[in-house]
Amino acid sequence: MHILPFTADMVEDAAKLLASRHQKDRLATAALPCRFEREQDARIAIETEWKKQGTSGAAAIKNGKLVGYLFGEKTASTIRGRHVWASLASHSLASGQSAELYQDLYAAAAQTWVDEGYFTHFTLIPAQDASALHAWFCLGFGHEQAHGTLSLETLGEQTTTQLPLPGAQLRLATMDDRQALGDVSPWIRTHQTMAPVFGVALPEEGPKIREGYSRLVEDPEVSVWIVEQAGQILSFQAYFPGEEDPAALLVPEKSVELGVAGTRPDARGMGLNHVLTQRGFQHAREKGAQYVLTDWRMTNLQSSRHWPRQGFVPTAYRLTRAIDPRIAWARG
Known part of the structure; x- marks a missing residue:
């Protein structure tokens, strides 16, 4: 050899x-x-x-x-x-x-x-x-990220669960929601800074991420679902077309990607994300999708427990290793 x-x-x-x-x-x-x-x-x-x-x-x-x-x-x-x-x-x-x-x-x-x-x-x-x-x-190396796939054909008919909050509604976001979507942009990145993830959220990245969230509704191929109450977004999900990269070994035909999903901190644990997921899956299937893809950080305990319960099966793991940079000069 x-x-x-x-x-x-x-x-x-x-x-x-x-x-x-x-x-x-x-x-x-x-x-x-x-x-x-x-x-x-x-x-x-x-x-x-x-x-x-x-x-x-x-x-x-x-x-x-x-x-x-x-x-x-x-x-x-x-x-x-x-x-x-x-x-x-x-x-x-x-x-x-x-x-x-x-x-x-x-x-x-x-x-x-x-x-x-x-x-x-x-x-x-x-x-x-x-x-x-x-x-x-x-x-x-250690686990950092999981990539999962869910087959919409195995789900059977979905019935949307009643929202658990009075006066709340579930709907597709529109151009009128641009500012509100920008306002929710810190939810995920702030949550990822907490234990046990400890993922950094650099302040200078904030404006760019906010703009990206605001512009989601400008793309006709992206479906953004929100749960709102009294004009305030409580939870959201965004579905994107499956990647068409020639090296996308994880992306089947007729697939969509659940790219971002978040819930306001004080509204977590109420089941809002589950209701959004049901509606998002139903809508994706109505548009001809057969698979939904998503990924989650292994140390984000809420995500790494929630998405497999919704039916996502891991297809690949992203592993990472951080080497002590002092090896550049500390070589004995």
């Missing part, structure tokens, strides 16, 4: 590994899009990720054949700083290879990342691949 840098001329062979892995993933999660079982679509997915600026990685060669690969995109943001992102298309192993090979690939790729000052690493792993998850956990 030889571990070498991953290069563009390995993409064709890597596509065979990814297509084979995706076939196995779909046996566990039938909702995953079938097109990535085809080597051509798997190759396009890998090329899409590999051609992003700042990618590097490692490949495992055995008896002259590619048996595993891993690469990541080196990037930076105000929240995550300098970090590396490995998507679902950015790694795979040949059938029969031990998941421990991921550890060797990571060891080779991560040395370059750390040498260049990228100390936080992210990867997406299929939720049902227990051996791969264990291999990454043994590298010091």
